[in-house]
Amino acid sequence: MSSQPAAPSDSPQPRPTALVVRTTALDGILDSDAAALLRLLPPTGPLAWVRRGDGLVAWGEVARIETGGASRFAEAEAAWATMRAHAIVRDDITLPGTGPVAFGSFAFDESSAAGGVLIVPRVVVGRRGDRSWITTITTSDAVPTLSPVPSLADVVARAGGTTPITSPGAVTYVPGAVSDADWIDAVDEAVERIRAGRLDKVVMARDVVAHTTEPIDPRWLLTRLADSYTGCWTFSVDGMVGATPELLVRSEKGLVTSRVLAGTIRRTGGEEADVARAAVLAHSSKDLEEHEYAVTSVAQALEPFCQSLNVPETPFVLHLPNVLHLASDVTGVLCTSSGTAPSSLSLAAALHPTAAVCGTPTPVANELIREIEGMDRARYAGPVGWMGADGDGEWGIALRSASLDPDDPRRLRLFAGCGVVAASDPASELAETEAKLEPMRHALG
Ligand SMILES: C=C(O[C@@H]1C=C(C(=O)O)C=C[C@H]1O)C(=O)O
Structure with a gap:
């Protein structure tokens, strides 16, 4: 340190x-x-x-x-x-x-x-x-x-905050650590392991690299994200930028909240068609199963710190510009018996990694990610946020995000992942990651 x-x-x-x-x-x-x-x-x-x-x-x-x-x-x-x-x-x-x-x-x-x-x-x-x-x-x-x-x-x-915000110019995308074909093979392997009973769920992620003709001004990305993804938390910390819809934990005056997401369907753009898709998502057994694992992992991690915990029985559908998610807001009251409540960062540490970004059981899923995902996630899918003097604060999961390259101002690494369960189809999972890359692609313009 x-x-x-x-x-x-x-x-x-x-x-x-x-x-x-x-x-x-x-x-x-x-x-x-x-x-x-x-x-x-x-x-x-x-x-x-x-x-x-x-x-x-x-x-x-x-x-x-x-x-x-x-x-x-x-x-x-x-x-x-x-x-x-x-x-x-x-x-x-x-x-x-x-x-x-x-x-x-x-x-x-x-x-x-x-x-x-x-x-x-x-x-x-x-x-x-x-x-x-x-x-x-x-x-x-x-x-x-x-x-x-x-x-x-x-x-x-x-x-220097009054300097004009500048465009990154033209953008070209190249594959990241793993080609699309190899990533589909890795998801196939994950499905096989799940069907063989080794684990219930694993989250597989991939990266894409953007090259721009002009240096990337992070404020260009942040203002575009905040304008379009208003329901998300737009963040920037140490070169990691994004607009995450998933709140790992907020703690404020003894109350703790976590917004859990898992289960996703792409939006069509048409209002009526999206309402129909929301209904499909809310009844999809594959997505409900993925969601249940994520909610359980959050509830289990928070339980030791809380004197009461409210875990919704059924998720709601969260509408974002690019996708619809199954979402549950888990809330609790922190224990005060020991005198001091745990800080928001120690709660984030206890919650990380949830099954929304890792899998179930956590150690088996984590090991499988190391074995077959083929990339270093770095700060993607890790906790990102802030904390105050009393330990209260807000920590999101760094999703819908990208990392600026400290050595090359014209390079950005974009990330996206998705939950894989026994019923997953690898090609559909690849399409889901494309939908989740949309916010950062939009941010680049
Ligand atoms: C892993 C990501 O998203 C997570 C996975 C989801 C899913 O599998 O349905 C949904 C929301 C997030 O919890 C990502 O955006 O990269």
């Missing part, structure tokens, strides 16, 4: 470097449309978690905690606990997302070199309903002082 800020090395009695955090109201200043927050962002290193115009955008790095392996969540949690314990905070608003905030993104698999990261930004702008705010975070190795918060215009201008 590496983490900053570090205490000065020549200091005989190092005092832990404190975060100095100040939140003040910005009420009435921001535009109200879905992408208004995102337009404040600078082109490099944008941090975002936005849905229906509410959420957080941030930039700059006061601290960066890099972790890896099976302990990637626990290490991040411990480092954040230390930082927030030493933070000097003046928060005029005290809503979720005000005060100290860290954004995070974690690899799907513990063996991935992608590991995990928590980033503590320099500036955060947030909105929740009719409240909006700006938080500035600095460090103080000497005597901490709470300097006045500059105006939003000053801060945005300094971050």
